[in-house]
Amino acid sequence: MNPIALIGAGPSGLAGARALSRAGIPFIGFEAGPDVGGLWNIDNPRSTMYESAHLISSRTTTEFAEFPMRSTADYPGHRELHRYFRDYADAFGLCEHYRFDTRVTAVEAIDGDATGASGWRVTAVAADGTSTTTEHPAVILANGTLAEPNVPTFRGEFAGELMHTSAYKSPKVLEGKRVLIIGAGNSGCDIAVDAVHHAASVDLSVRRGYYFVPRYLFGRPADTLNQGRPLPARIKQFVDTRVLKSFTGDPVRFGFPKPDYRIYESHPIVNTLILNHLGQGDLRVVADIDRFDGSTVHFADGSAADYDLVMLATGYRLDYPFVDRAHLNWTAAAPELYLNVFPPSFNGLFVLGMIEASGIGWQGRYEQAELIAAYLAAARDEPDAASRFRATAAKPWPDLTGGYRYLGLDRMSYYVNKDAYRRTVKRVLRTLPAPAASVVPAASGHPVASAGPAPASAGDTATDTRKADTRA
Template identity: 65%
Template sequence: MNSTGPVDNDRDLTYAVIGAGPSGLAAARNLQQAGLPWAGYELAAGVGGLWDASAPRSTVYDSAHLISSRTTTQFSEFPMREGVADYPSHRELLDYFRDFATAFDLTPGFEFGSEVTAVVPHPEGGFTVTARSAAGSHDTRHAGVLVANGTLSEPNVPTFAGSFDGELFHTSAYKSATVFAGKRVLIVGAGNSGCDIAVDAVHHAASVDLSVRRGYHFVPKYVFGKPADTLNQRKRPLPPRIKQAVDSRVLRMFTGDPTRFGFPKPDHRIYESHPIVNSLVLHHLGHGDLAVRPDVRRFAGGNVDFVDGSSRSYDVVVLATGYHLHYPFLDPALLRWRGRGSAPDLYLNIFSAAHRDLFVLGMIEASGIGWQGRYEQAELVAAYLRARREDPAAVAAFDARVSGPRPDLSGGYRYLGLERMSYYVNKDAYRSAVRAEIEELQP
């Protein structure tokens, strides 16, 4: 790993935390516990990240809820209040993050209404962070930077042949189903957001179609009366092929065969891509409230032509086409991107081999990893920074691993080679690897 100066010896410098969502709060909390000074930057008016629907870059909509259950998602040291639903709404989650920040006195450490526009290595070590607010722009030197600005703010907007005369927007701009009242609606993409919005739309729209290019595995939120992700929790996970065989049979009992409703047969086994945690979309398909259409070939005025040669008229097209990773304030070379449509090449999805004072938090997706998995990322960064002052030998060994081969974090699963899967990990393999590194750096 590269370094440009003895920044570890300057105890007057703070560590910058960019973002006050779940990962940013985890970063602040762990730096606090390690006795490391920090200063936070957040574009919104308060904590919560995307779960604050009023935040400038929030992409949550009125009906948004967790797709993982409360107990598998919450921070271990701060359980959600009694009475919170199994699958909380964005409103309950915003309250949770505000309570977390208040309980640990984190809120005063953030500069709200402050947008980070540049993060540049300082010639004497660390970074200069440029932030812009209503009061103007200012530069601050920091000992290091923990980037926690989230993964769901920069829309992936594909291009299509032709043009559409109706209303066209990405799910990032969607807030309320009233926009669909009396209209013929096409939703392009059937990921979790696309299916959520389709279920919203059927109660308002004249018609709703889902355009899909591949098949999906569907997981209900409840199995045997309990949140599905609370079942089959083992200290030693089943081997992938056994778990896939068992779970696919159990889930088929609850969801049936999605190909009955027009979905293509999945080109992957369950858990090799993120499953759709929504059985209501199958319910509405079975009731004729929804229809599945193939991939879009082109827009043609008020019509949409599909690859099977069919064509239909629509008033609204919603692009449920996901998001790009987005770190516009950083030189891409500092993150060592692996290529267009991919993700940065970071050790454990956190540590950059290009600069030892730069860390990315939250750049993981995994079924069931929850916010605790992201909290442990921050715990590892704090352990590393503390060890740089107290255990140089352990840090030297760790830095060598950062610059070396990447560990296998797949847990034996063969993930699809898609952009959205480029930073996907297996939760058990990942958390085990992170916890092992924390133990190596403990005094």
């Protein structure tokens, strides 16, 4: 049988490679960049990383459970994280499965059979321009969710420099400029903090309120508190809202609008430095954009100001450009998938990493990968068990919100509650036969927590990684 195709070597792709290897399922990986790490490899041409980027969830709540980070930093930076992914890939012999500098351009049903019964044809282009086509019984899409910039349209034209955060690497581009940042998600706030040390002036345009979570509470990383004991949604919202006000005050006093939603119904901002700089007068909050007029930006409240550079911290659009959206049951802003993984048709396509949640961490992605690997092994070895699994997708799908009423925004269309999600995935995984484990190399000089099934992550109540933004 031809190997499975796995697209991507970022955190989700590596989770998929590890799970497939452990289950003894042959696969070929395709990675557009020259190395593992995905967006965390700032030298990857497709990376949207910037120099000041760090985790916004703490190390122990984000790492793969079986492969603890060596770092002593609570919130490591991107270069240390890139090394971590290299070590992870080396420890388990994952790189040998990948074709690097190879960009997938098309995933098409063989013989036009959208059921996937005939398999899938993958066309990829190498760095030298050579195109190859291979055939696979199944394809796992793990190429990430934060690569296609969301660039809104505005009335008028701006005469200065217009940049999306995806192109931002260093605060050098801000030096001496009058900067307007549109959007106050995690990246927008990171870059605003960079800007106050380099720009001539910094304004932050927002259209809704935010909740700001400090990295530390009571001397510990905030996401390590209340581990493993999730509270009901309304109780947690009540308690945490009051705790945050005690530590950070009310962001409304700094100029932010009052949030029109409860905490955790959108991703919180893990950056209280922005509040410090607002309190010091280093930057200011301004209203939503009305229109551009040369170097002048007019705001919805009737005010206006002149700028040299407008930074769009407006997030990303979900995109799997190489496959027909109909194959992924794409309904609106995102595919509608069983457990955010399986098209209801079970056509041999799988999506890995299409989840956003406060606290899901990389372990949550690995558990998705385990489920895919277990299903593929069952389809190969125990088709009756695979058939029973497919039948569950025909029933009402489980509620993955955990009782939270998430904002009805495009960027929230694949948001889940990490406790509800991970609990459901683990329960569903138990309905499939455990695949026979393959022999995997031991990690050289790096502690591995378990040689069997990966244990539950310590990050069950973590806030998510840096790139899970609430950019407007």
